[in-house]
Amino acid sequence: MPGDAAVNQDLRPQLSPQDQQPLTPKELQRLKALADRPDQTNDTIILPIDRGAPVLDSDKDNNWRRGMNEDQLRRLRQQAYGQDNYVMPQSDAEAQREYYANRPRRDERIESIDHYEGRKLRDEPQFIYPSDVRVERSFDDDREVMDYGGQIVIRSDDNRRFAEYGRPPVYEQVDHQRVRITVFKENGDRIVSLRNRYGQLIQRSRIDARGNEYVLFYSPDLYDANDDQPVVYRDPGAELPPMRLRVPLNDYIIDVGSQPDRDYYRFIEQPPVEPVERVYTIDEVRNSARIRDKMRRIDLDTITFATASADISMNQAGTLKRVADAITRVLKDDPGETFLIEGHTDAVGSAESNLVLSDRRAESVANVLTQVYGIPPENMVTQGYGEQFLKVMTYGPEQQNRRVTIRRVTPLVRPVQANR
Secondary structure, three states: OOOOOOOOOOOOOOOOHHHHOOHHHHHHHHHHHHOHHHHHHOOEEOOOOEEEEEEEEHHHHHHOOOOOOOOHHHHHHHHOOOOOOOOOOHHHHHHHHHHHOOOOOOOOOOOOOOOOOEOOOOOOOOOOOOOOOOEEEEEEOOEEEEEEEEEEEOOOOOHHHEEEEEEEOEEEEEHEEEEEEEEEEEOOOOOEEEOOOOOOOOEEEEEEEOEEEEEEEEHHHHHHOOOOOOOOOOOOOHHHOOOOOOOOOHEEEEEEOOOOOHHHHHOOOOOOOOOOOOOOOOHHHHHHHHHOOOOOEEEEEOOOOOOOOOOOHHHHHHHHHHHHHHHHHHHHHHOOOEEEEOOOOOEEEEHHHHHHHHHHHHHHHHHHHHOOOOOHHHEEEEEEOOOOOOOEEOOOOHHHHOOOEEEHHHHHOOOOOOOO
């Protein structure tokens, strides 16, 4: 069944009467006041629009997946008040200060991804999934719907996207039952990824034609782990209290359509809005709304997908220019930056079809950024979230919910010392 097509009510939270009624001017003014000073309240911050959903994806996730209501979230924020009495990070290094304070080897060096001796494999490797992860369904374009300990997610093979701009991947078996995957680009660069036996991404680097290596993301915990031990997936955000947004909504989200004159570069380069407890794996960031919420986001509301479509017209592609220029400037400062491109749908259609459709929408935007604006494909990770994070609370057709979001996630997935 195609997404955006027929309503499936299973497991969706019930909309309150307030969600279904237009806001009065007084209610709208109250939401705007909270959005300007979100740190002054324990309430969930709601987008100040009719039928607006919570600003933070983690608040939507707590309601949608964990079944928590507003009173429960308010009490948890109140209980955590004082424990989260931190100074707002002014740089990525400040955000990772706690991580470095807890690391026994503060001067650790990230090994070159080439330092392993490899044995070329004839066939694509088959990974062993963790005990609580299983594939629910596979699709012809290499996408898989997977169950991560009760959380349903969509996965696609980044290397397939990279190979569109180079040659097919080369697989090598290396030490510790790990696999190194290399894609040779047409310009002579190599995109090299290292996965453990469970398919988890340990490291990804770009090595240019001159041999310079730029680490895109690197997980010290996975690198140091004993890969012989079975692993179980856990959402690292579940251990954290509900997030208390400390910056005005206008400094946390940019809607491209309504804010065309913003300085996108200054916005994108901003550090996390709260400390980063440790360096997370890229899959943890993709799976955890609570961890992703640490980074500001740009909503590409000028990309208006048709129902059940992931196609982008050239006219709409042109609306990405200023965002693409900002990303290009960030990459000029640090060629190892990583951006997460998130796809979303409205709530019309089955949950599974919407996951697949949203993943294709994210990939479509990434391809436009590469093909039209020259953003290297390896600096982008794509992920679809289906109908999980609605912007407007309605289960009917809604253009604002069929969107793509961009976040810079580098300080979540790579130590600040990398590439320095």
